[in-house]
Amino acid sequence: MSDTQDHIIQEKPLSHNSSAAAGQVDLIGLSRQELEESVIRFGLPKFRAKQIWHWLYHRGAKSLEEMTTLSLRVRDKLAEDCFIGRPGVANEQLSEDNTRKWLLAIPGGGEVETVFIPERDRGALCISSQVGCALSCKFCHTGTQPLLRNLTAADIVGQVMIARDTYGEWPSPRGGRLLSNIVMMGMGEPLLNFDNVAKALNIIMDQEGISISKRRITLSTAGYVPNMKRCGEELNVNLAVSLHAVRDELRDEIVPLNKKFPIKELLDACRAYPGSNNARRITFEYVMLKGINDSESDARELVRLMSGIPAKINLIPFNAWPGAPFECSSGATINRFSEIVNNAGYSAPVRVPRGRDIMAACGQLKSASERSKRKSQETTPTNSCGRSANPYTARAFPINS
Numbered sequence: 001m002s003d004t005q006d007h008i009i010q011e012k013p014l015s016h017n018s019s020a021a022a023g024q025v026d027l028i029g030l031s032r033q034e035l036e037e038s039v040i041r042f043g044l045p046k047f048r049a050k051q052i053w054h055w056l057y058h059r060g061a062k063s064l065e066e067m068t069t070l071s072l073r074v075r076d077k078l079a080e081d082c083f084i085g086r087p088g089v090a091n092e093q094l095s096e097d098n099t100r101k102w103l104l105a106i107p108g109g110g111e112v113e114t115v116f117i118p119e120r121d122r123g124a125l126c127i128s129s130q131v132g133c134a135l136s137c138k139f140c141h142t143g144t145q146p147l148l149r150n151l152t153a154a155d156i157v158g159q160v161m162i163a164r165d166t167y168g169e170w171p172s173p174r175g176g177r178l179l180s181n182i183v184m185m186g187m188g189e190p191l192l193n194f195d196n197v198a199k200a201l202n203i204i205m206d207q208e209g210i211s212i213s214k215r216r217i218t219l220s221t222a223g224y225v226p227n228m229k230r231c232g233e234e235l236n237v238n239l240a241v242s243l244h245a246v247r248d249e250l251r252d253e254i255v256p257l258n259k260k261f262p263i264k265e266l267l268d269a270c271r272a273y274p275g276s277n278n279a280r281r282i283t284f285e286y287v288m289l290k291g292i293n294d295s296e297s298d299a300r301e302l303v304r305l306m307s308g309i310p311a312k313i314n315l316i317p318f319n320a321w322p323g324a325p326f327e328c329s330s331g332a333t334i335n336r337f338s339e340i341v342n343n344a345g346y347s348a349p350v351r352v353p354r355g356r357d358i359m360a361a362c363g364q365l366k367s368a369s370e371r372s373k374r375k376s377q378e379t380t381p382t383n384s385c386g387r388s389a390n391p392y393t394a395r396a397f398p399i400n401s
C-alpha cells in the first residue's frame, strides 16, 4: 500500500461544517422553493432567497458572513436559523495521472467516495448516491458493503461543492471550467434514492448556480426499471445502464437485481427512455470478466440485444479487489469483443483505467480506509485484507460533450 500512501494529501480529523445548533436548517440541498419557504419562515422577504441561492451556488459562499449583499442585520437573523453545510473530508488522494479521490464523511453519519477525473480542458466528477449499496453485484466492491442509508440532497450536492472548492471554480465560470461533467457512478444505486438524487441534480443543473447542463450529466443504473421513465421525464439526463451480461441466467447471478427486472424488461425500458435518440445514445456498461461474460458469442448476443436501441457500449476492464471472485479478461479478448460490437455498427470503446495508484474504483478507498483502521487495532500483522493495493486498476468515466 506504500504506493497509495505516497499520494495521501490529507488524513485528518473531520472538519465538516455542520456544527449547527439544534433545529438549524442546512441551506445546502434545499430546492429553490424550499429555500423561499425557509426565508419567509425566518421572517425575511422572499426575494432574499434568490440572493442567497446566488451566494451558495454561484459564488460558493461557505459562510453567511461572505454574503455581503445582505445587510448585517439580515445575516445575523439568518445565522440564528441556518447554516451552510459541507461534507467533511476524511481523506483525499491525488493520483499520478491527476485523478483525485475524496473520502467524505457525511454529517448524518457514514462515508462515501467522490472521484474527479480530469482531461486536458474538462473533467468528470463521479458522485455517490448512497452509503453502501443494497444490490450486491458480485464484481463490485461497494456491493460487499451493506446499505447504510440514502444520501440526502445536501450530501449529494455537497460532493460537487467540495470538488468546486478544491479546483477554485467559484464564482461559477461560464466556460472553460475543469469540472464540466457529472457521472452518478459512485457508491450506491441512484434510482433507489430517486427523490434525493432528483432534487440534488436539479440544484446542480440550475442555471443561476452550478449550472451543469443535463447533457453533461450521466446517471448510471443497475436497472431499477420502475424509476427509469421518471429519470428521463423529470431529469432528462444521459442514461448509462450496467448490463454486464447478455443472458438472464448469468445476469441473475452477477447483478441480482436482474431477478426482479430481467434483461428483456430492462431493454424495453431503455427503448422507451424519454429523450434518447441517435444523437443522445444510452451507454451500456459491460465489465469484462475473464471466462464469464467475454466470449465471442456473448459479443454477438450483445449486438442482437441492442437492436432498436440508440446505444453505445462501454467495455470496462474489471478492477480486481482483494477476495474478488473474478479476474479481468485479457487485452486480446477485450479487443476481439470490442471489434465484434464495433463491426456491427456500435461504438464500443474500452475504458482507460485512471487513478490506478489511488484505487479510484467503486468502494475501494472506503474499504482501504476501513482496513487500515482495523489493521491498526489488530495485534497480528497477518490480516489478508491488508495486502498490497498494487493489483487495483481504476474505472474511468465517459465524458459527454
Ligand code: SAH
Pocket (backbone or CB within 6 Å): 137, 139, 140, 141, 184, 185, 186, 187, 188, 189, 190, 220, 221, 222, 223, 240, 241, 242, 285, 287, 316, 317, 318, 319, 320, 361, 362, 395
Ligand atoms: N449502481 C449504479 C452505479 C454505481 S456502479 C450502477 O450499477 O450502474 C458504476 C459502474 O461501475 C457500474 O457499471 C458498475 O457495474 C461498475 N463497477 C463496479 N465495480 C466494478 C469493478 N470492480 N470493476 C469494473 N467496473 C465496476
